[in-house]
Amino acid sequence: MSGGAAGGGGGPEKASDDGDLSARLKRLETQIEGKRPKAAPADAARKATPGATSSLGQAMRLSTEFIAGVIAGGILGYITDHLLGTKPWGMIVLLMLGFVTGIYNVMRVSGFSGHKAEKDRR
Amino acid sequence: MAVSVDPIHQFEIQPIVSLGHIGNQQLAFTQSALYMFAAVGIIALLTIVATSGRSVVPGRLQALAETLYEFIADTVHQATGADGKRFLPLVFSLFMFVLVLNLLGMLPYSFAVTSHLVVTFGLALVVILTVVIYGVAKHGTHFLGVFVPSGVPKPLLLIMVPIEIVSFLSRPISLSVRLFANILAGHIALKIFAFFVVQLLVAGAWGVLSPLPLALTIALTALEFLVAALQAYVFATLTAVYLADALHPGH
The missing domain is CATH 1.10.287 (Helix Hairpins)
Known part of the structure; x- marks a missing residue:
């Protein structure tokens, strides 16, 4: 304390x-x-709340996690096209990769992909 | 009634003291900066002045400061383990800063600093740069193990490594967009529903319906307080989770 x-x-x-x-x-x-x-009952209540809020917080994570993947892919694609002059292709490939990443992020956060979920849960 | 109904108006940056120009860009001490200074002042008051008594039986403010501190200490400990303790000051500062700014934004007529992507992205960059710099300094090239998921068959790594790289780059984006979007959307929704009340009241017989959006506004206000605290908590938790990667790169 x-x-x-x-x-x-x-x-x-x-x-x-x-x-x-x-x-x-x-x-x-x-x-x-x-x-x-003795452990005060208020103390026990305080210990219980993080679990409740974190599941709501986790729900809020899912959507942005997906969008962020797509945006990151888009930005990377734009930069690649700009630097290498591969006009449409960098954007196409990396945007799709970003889409995949978004799905992968969501799966990881929601715990569909096995052991990694344990670490990312909290 | 010709009231300004623009729900975006509340997010406009207004300069308080102009400091001159660079090109066409005005340099100014804005109300956003004022709120950030106010937040730092409040946090300093809460954490330094309120705990300066160091009484064994804490007063109200000291109890509040200690509860917040222990809450974040628990979170950091759970996410990063014992050696994550050195990041506690960073995570605690970020949590308090975001929390106080969110709550300040809930005051009527006030300005929500965290509704600006620049601010939240700046905070997220602090986190990610800490992860990268500390990770590389501590583990060197071994830090790249963060991009190689364990237990994946070799051929699949060809696909998984690019995905992990994009996933890593998407972290600052998701961290900042989540905070900014939640605060921005909440404030806009609040403003719009509150204005429905006024619109219904001036629409003659339709005024009977005006308690409906009023009730919704009250409920939304409560929800916004929850979101303000929750987003600060989520920001701190994710910071701790990302910092855990810097401490132990190979999953």
Whole structure:
């Protein structure tokens, strides 16, 4: 709890400091945990909310994830055509690739593509 | 009634103090910049002044600051693991900045800074450049492993690697477009539905129907507050997820 300021300051330090800091934080946590009467119900409610909001947040991700893929493909296609002078082809190929990427992004976010979903879920 | 009904008008940038010109482009201290300074001021007040007491039993503001801090610390820890702690200041700053700007934009007559793609794309670029620079500095060429999905048969890599590259490039776009589109669309919808109330009221007998858009406006306002907080959270979460790639490039 009151380790907040220390945690913020320890951010840009080296890894050894991180390990030291987390050890200290853990010690503090066990000390606090010992003195605390019991886990307050409000605390449990706070723990539950991130799950609920993140599923709504995930729903909002899907559409933009797809659009962003198409836009990225379009921009890449435009740049390729501009630099290499391959007028229509760069745009055609990369826009389709962007479309595929959009679908792939959506699949990944919604968890259709196996193990990668685990990492991207949160 | 000839009220200005342009729902886009609220997003216009208005200069407050002009600082001169470069070519035809005016350089000015705009109301957008003013709101950003206000946001930084509010965040500083909340995080520095409110917690300066360091009481064991926190007061209201200190409790708020500590709750927000712990919330983001949890998120970062879940997404990046133990060694992601060094990115906590970045993620927390981004989260607070977006959250306060979104909420400031919800005040009547105020200006929503995050409804501008320039702002959100700038923030997204900060994230992606951090990922790329830190990833390359830490892992060197091994960072390119981010483009090679594991467990994929060799011939398929020919297709998957370009897809992964485009997917990586689409990240700043999706990060910025999501925030900007949500805020922009929400504010426009709010304005339009609110104006329906006025239009129905001046349309004689149709005024009976005016409570309908009014109720919708109230509901939308609540939804917009949810979106304002949620988008800040999503921005922070995705930042943490992308930073996890910089820490551990090979999936």
